[in-house]
Amino acid sequence: MGNKIQKKDTIGPELLGSILDTVSEGFVRCREGAVIWASARAAEIFREDSAEKLIGRELNSLFVPVDPTSALEPSDRHIRFSDGEERILRIAPVGDNGDEELYLVENLTQQRFLENEVQRANRELHHANRERVSLRNRVQCETEERDELLTVISHELRTPITVITGYNRLLLAEKVGTLNEEQQRFCNQSIKSCQRLNNFIANLLEASRESDGEMVLEVTETSVVPTLEGVASFLRPLIEEHGLSLTFDIDPASAAARFDPVRIEQVITNLLSNAIKYSHDGGMIELGTRNIEDGGRSYVEICVADDGPGIAEEDRERIFDPYVRLGDSGHVGGLGLGLALCKRIVSAHSGTIGVDERPGGGSRFFFRLPDASDLPKEPEPTELKPGELESTS
Ligand code: ADP
Numbered sequence: 001m002g003n004k005i006q007k008k009d010t011i012g013p014e015l016l017g018s019i020l021d022t023v024s025e026g027f028v029r030c031r032e033g034a035v036i037w038a039s040a041r042a043a044e045i046f047r048e049d050s051a052e053k054l055i056g057r058e059l060n061s062l063f064v065p066v067d068p069t070s071a072l073e074p075s076d077r078h079i080r081f082s083d084g085e086e087r088i089l090r091i092a093p094v095g096d097n098g099d100e101e102l103y104l105v106e107n108l109t110q111q112r113f114l115e116n117e118v119q120r121a122n123r124e125l126h127h128a129n130r131e132r133v134s135l136r137n138r139v140q141c142e143t144e145e146r147d148e149l150l151t152v153i154s155h156e157l158r159t160p161i162t163v164i165t166g167y168n169r170l171l172l173a174e175k176v177g178t179l180n181e182e183q184q185r186f187c188n189q190s191i192k193s194c195q196r197l198n199n200f201i202a203n204l205l206e207a208s209r210e211s212d213g214e215m216v217l218e219v220t221e222t223s224v225v226p227t228l229e230g231v232a233s234f235l236r237p238l239i240e241e242h243g244l245s246l247t248f249d250i251d252p253a254s255a256a257a258r259f260d261p262v263r264i265e266q267v268i269t270n271l272l273s274n275a276i277k278y279s280h281d282g283g284m285i286e287l288g289t290r291n292i293e294d295g296g297r298s299y300v301e302i303c304v305a306d307d308g309p310g311i312a313e314e315d316r317e318r319i320f321d322p323y324v325r326l327g328d329s330g331h332v333g334g335l336g337l338g339l340a341l342c343k344r345i346v347s348a349h350s351g352t353i354g355v356d357e358r359p360g361g362g363s364r365f366f367f368r369l370p371d372a373s374d375l376p377k378e379p380e381p382t383e384l385k386p387g388e389l390e391s392t393s
Contacts, residue, residue, distance in 0.1 A: 026105035249288035257369035298371035307362035
């Protein structure tokens, strides 16, 4: 019984007024359009310092609509005060007893601003998404076109290569007459170049493939120096044609590395061909090897440096991505796949590849192959003594 709430007969205007003063929305009572009572919050919303200042004024005279035709909710008003400040208010009738009307007044400026921001951000997101999808489609189309182009090119190249190889073999078989030693050497060189070209085409196709399928390596443990010298002698005619000088800086104590000679030959061929392609005639190229330590591991580093235009710092990572060619390379033939292929091959060897600036100008491409002595060896089979088998099981 003591818990029962005492019921009052009526809620008087004063009690109602003090209740309405406690809520965050404002309230205004009007008779024939003029304010007869306002809550303190309503005065704040209409930027008056007390509710009394609103009494007797026409509700509609308290503000100036900015644009009555603007697309707001029916009860929302975009208004401007005499000092120019603008607000969005909700002035909604919530009660009418025939004589008087009660209005709820809310300041929605911040809320509407946030809603507009969210809408704008949504529109931008939608737009960005559409851009992304169209870009992805474009990239996909371009990739497909390039793959098709590569397939056609490789086919068009392989056919004459097979024919040249065939004729060389025919000559070497002396089916059409005997060859002297020099002629035989020329034919053999010609066949070798055809093989390299065939290999190169196959590798280019592989590098251009989207899939990162694992590369199969035929690894041996040996010095990289003969491979480096072999590529240099193979490309020497080209070096001479461009009047370039070639110097070697080979550490005589170059350690043996574990690598697939055919693949690494491809890497060196690409780097050296680039040094020739992108250098100015009469420039210089350096080939070098050294042993280095990095992160507690030993590597053999092979470098190809030139005094050509060099690579700007911001491009030094991206040039190893497929199809990336720098702005000033248009005059030199290429597809932008050579370095991507190098990266793939070196990564398959657990090595790293990069480029920095050559002291004195130009670029210095380098790649690192794990030093053979640094790699974990196969565990030696241990000989079991009689009786040991039982104790280990
Ligand atoms: P490609 O030579 O077919 O364009 P690469 O992948 O071998 O493709 O090289 C990518 C780009 O890197 C080249 O287009 C060129 O802009 C730049 N580049 C490569 N090597 C050098 C170099 N030695 N000097 C200057 N720029 C180079």
